[in-house]
Amino acid sequence: MTQATTLAQDAEQGTSTAAKLEIDVASPSQIFRWKFMRHRLAVVSLIFLAAMYVMATFAEFVAPYNPYAIESSLVLAPPQPVHFIDSSGAFQARPFVYALKKSIDVNTGRITYYEDVTKPLPLGLFVQGDPYEFLGFIPWDVHLFGTQSGEVYSPLGKDQLGRDLFSRIVFGGRISLTLGFIGVFVGFFSGLILGGIAGLRGGWFDFILIRITEVLTSIPTLPIWLALAVALPQDWTVLQTYLAVTIILALFGVVSGASRTVRGKFMSLKEEGYVQAAVLDGAGTGRIIRRYLFPNFFSYQIADLTLAIPGMILAETALSFLGLGLQPPAISWGVLLQDCRAVRVLDTAPWLFIPAVFVVVVILAFNFIGDGLRDAADPYSRV
Amino acid sequence: MTEVSPIIDVRNLSMKFDRVKGFRRSVIGQVVAVDDVSFTVNEGETLALVGESGSGKTTTGRCLVRAIEPSAGNVFYRQGDSSVDVLALERRELNEVRRKMRMVFQDPFASLNPRMTVEQLIAEPLYINNVVSDRTEARAKVAELLEMVQLDPQLMSRYPHTFSGGQRQRIAIARTLSLEPQVVIADEPVSALDVSIQAQILNLLKELQRERQLTYLFISHDLAVVRYQSDRIAIMYLGRIVEISTRDEIFERPLHPYTQLLLASSPIPDPRMKRIRPETIGEVPDPANRPSGCAFNTRCPYATDICRSEVPQLKESGTAGEAHLVACHLWEAVELSQRPLEALDGS
Numbered sequence: 001m002t003q004a005t006t007l008a009q010d011a012e013q014g015t016s017t018a019a020k021l022e023i024d025v026a027s028p029s030q031i032f033r034w035k036f037m038r039h040r041l042a043v044v045s046l047i048f049l050a051a052m053y054v055m056a057t058f059a060e061f062v063a064p065y066n067p068y069a070i071e072s073s074l075v076l077a078p079p080q081p082v083h084f085i086d087s088s089g090a091f092q093a094r095p096f097v098y099a100l101k102k103s104i105d106v107n108t109g110r111i112t113y114y115e116d117v118t119k120p121l122p123l124g125l126f127v128q129g130d131p132y133e134f135l136g137f138i139p140w141d142v143h144l145f146g147t148q149s150g151e152v153y154s155p156l157g158k159d160q161l162g163r164d165l166f167s168r169i170v171f172g173g174r175i176s177l178t179l180g181f182i183g184v185f186v187g188f189f190s191g192l193i194l195g196g197i198a199g200l201r202g203g204w205f206d207f208i209l210i211r212i213t214e215v216l217t218s219i220p221t222l223p224i225w226l227a228l229a230v231a232l233p234q235d236w237t238v239l240q241t242y243l244a245v246t247i248i249l250a251l252f253g254v255v256s257g258a259s260r261t262v263r264g265k266f267m268s269l270k271e272e273g274y275v276q277a278a279v280l281d282g283a284g285t286g287r288i289i290r291r292y293l294f295p296n297f298f299s300y301q302i303a304d305l306t307l308a309i310p311g312m313i314l315a316e317t318a319l320s321f322l323g324l325g326l327q328p329p330a331i332s333w334g335v336l337l338q339d340c341r342a343v344r345v346l347d348t349a350p351w352l353f354i355p356a357v358f359v360v361v362v363i364l365a366f367n368f369i370g371d372g373l374r375d376a377a378d379p380y381s382r383v
Numbered sequence: 384m385t386e387v388s389p390i391i392d393v394r395n396l397s398m399k400f401d402r403v404k405g406f407r408r409s410v411i412g413q414v415v416a417v418d419d420v421s422f423t424v425n426e427g428e429t430l431a432l433v434g435e436s437g438s439g440k441t442t443t444g445r446c447l448v449r450a451i452e453p454s455a456g457n458v459f460y461r462q463g464d465s466s467v468d469v470l471a472l473e474r475r476e477l478n479e480v481r482r483k484m485r486m487v488f489q490d491p492f493a494s495l496n497p498r499m500t501v502e503q504l505i506a507e508p509l510y511i512n513n514v515v516s517d518r519t520e521a522r523a524k525v526a527e528l529l530e531m532v533q534l535d536p537q538l539m540s541r542y543p544h545t546f547s548g549g550q551r552q553r554i555a556i557a558r559t560l561s562l563e564p565q566v567v568i569a570d571e572p573v574s575a576l577d578v579s580i581q582a583q584i585l586n587l588l589k590e591l592q593r594e595r596q597l598t599y600l601f602i603s604h605d606l607a608v609v610r611y612q613s614d615r616i617a618i619m620y621l622g623r624i625v626e627i628s629t630r631d632e633i634f635e636r637p638l639h640p641y642t643q644l645l646l647a648s649s650p651i652p653d654p655r656m657k658r659i660r661p662e663t664i665g666e667v668p669d670p671a672n673r674p675s676g677c678a679f680n681t682r683c684p685y686a687t688d689i690c691r692s693e694v695p696q697l698k699e700s701g702t703a704g705e706a707h708l709v710a711c712h713l714w715e716a717v718e719l720s721q722r723p724l725e726a727l728d729g730s
Binding site: 027028 | 481496
């Protein structure tokens with residue numbers, strides 16, 4: 001990062017010949033990296049998303065509780081704020097929370113939670129808690145954080161069954177964050193093959209493909225998702241439904257989009273002088289695709305794909321929110337938001353909306369990265 | 384003159400593009416880019432193909448190596464004693480001919496893959512045609528080729544975006560000559576370059592021609608460049624060759640009214656000279672809608688009825704010792720009436 005910025009400044013002032021030389025011998029992909037690194041927001045977003053993916057990968061360790069563990073005494077408990085100053089006004093180096101006490105209104109039956117200032121619970125890193133299997137096969141019981149005494153601490157509150165919301169968000173990220181990726185991956189490769197054949201060969205295949213994608217993109221997406229989601233067999237496992245939903249979303253969003261852009265790019269690239277020159281050199285079709293077409297269109301495509309991931313995430317959230325995508329017991333951010341459909345929840349437990357914040361922030365991050373990649377791929381922007 | 388057998392013999396070459404319309408792609412007409420063109424290129428000479436944009440000169444050049452497939456005609460390429468019709472070859476034999484007949488493209492910014500280093504660019508034809516087997520061998524060859532085009536071999540690890548237009552065209556020339564061709568089809572090789580750079584590239588091409596006994600088909604619209612570079616000149620108008628002769632004949636005794644117009648419209652770098660401009664009318668017609676008879680009749684100041692009804696064939700004018708072919712019904716009358724240059728002060 002610092003290297004790239006100094007390079008840019010030097011180039012502007014035209015002073016450092018050493019730096020200039022470095023630009024001269026730089027490969028296009030190096031220049032791409034430098035330009036991306038200059039896009040601060042994109043770099044920050046990239047780091048943030050990387051952290052999110054790490055969190056989802058090690059969900060059992062990061063989450064303080066099992067996402068299905070029910071704490072019936074703490075139904076709809078609010079988030080517990082972290083304190084540094086105790087009831088006597090003294091500063092504590094180790095942050096702590098207070099245990100929750102509840103009172104029940106005898107007339108309405110309404111439960112109110114309040115902090116029990118007589119019971120501070122010091123927090124700690126790497127505390128012992130529920131046993132789980134780390135990475136799916138190593139039995140372990142250490143969690144990233146929690147109370148040292150092992151008492152309940154819910155950083156983002158509890159849901160209607162008394163399950164820890166933060167833990168559920170962390171586990172939900174597994175589905176919500178990968179669905180976009182897998183969908184775009186699947187969609188892109190099918191689009192690459194279809195669009196590639198159409199763009200290179202043209203003719204009837206091209207004609208039919210374009211007509212089909214035109215029809216697909218002109219159908220309103222929500223009804224078609226609903227229809228396909230309803231068609232999924234009820235007895236499928238969570239994993240099967242997850243994959244089916246992914247493929248449905250990818251088919252309508254990414255495949256038609258990607259095959260059209262790949263087709264267009266191949267059609268224009270094959271008319272480029274250097275491709276024609278390669279044909280006259282005697283290069284075969286495989287070599288031309290590998291060495292001439294692919295490297296020249298990939299940087300544009302990667303930006304496009306990054307911008308397609310948020311669409312997939314939003315679609316999954318929307319479908320699951322409506323109860324047509326993934327269903328409990330599966331956990332995704334969309335599934336978590338199903339709890340927010342009741343007005344009562346908005347009134348009594350607004351923290352159940354927190355999964356939506358995660359959705360928004362992740363989507364913004366993807367968009368910023370996409371912007372950064374697009375700017376980096378733009379041949380007309382300055383190094 | 385001694386009997387020179389041509390290395391390339393183009394006969395009745397035509398390139399027609401169908402114009403299609405609508406859902407069913409029905410053919411509603413044809414654009415005739417190249418119409419029944421015949422010419423020969425002798426070994427070691429430079430034949431210039433001259434014309435304005437849309438005259439079919441680039442298409443003709445591309446048809447010779449089948450960068451586009453012509454609709455009709457023959458292109459005979461002589462190798463030793465035998466000759467082959469390039470247009471009838473199978474892919475493998477075609478690739479053999481393409482090694483010997485190579486192209487230099489107009490735009491050096493488009494003709495070099497931006498994702499390859501100079502080394503990869505120049506070595507690519509060598510690898511594809513199995514001329515070299517390993518990287519050391521390839522690098523040595525690339526260095527040799529770069530020196531040949533007067534570029535520093537140390538620059539071979541750079542990418543094309545770090546070079547100027549003239550340097551890029553040198554790289555393109557090195558790439559073209561890497562397979563040691565006999566014939567180079569240069570499609571406007573200097574028209575994308577600054578005038579100051581043009582002369583350098585033209586001199587380089589001339590020098591390489593001398594060293595390697597190359598034959599050039601030089602496609603250009605720039606008469607000054609053509610005059611400097613070529614031995615013989617063929618003038619094209621709307622897909623047909625209208626006049627073909629040696630350079631001096633074309634410049635001193637242009638017979639076709641179109642040639643005269645071309646010469647008159649190019650600037651002369653001599654303030655004492657004045658052009659006598661022949662009177663022409665109108666614009667270049669649409670190639671999809673060619674005038675009947677002589678294609679030039681809509682603009683020709685001398686056009687008569689026969690020009691509008693009958694296509695003139697390329698015929699020997701027989702006016703001088705050297706071959707001078709012209710496709711005009713009226714060239715004898717035209718020749719008398721026109722001289723392209725006249726000295727102002729009589730000197």
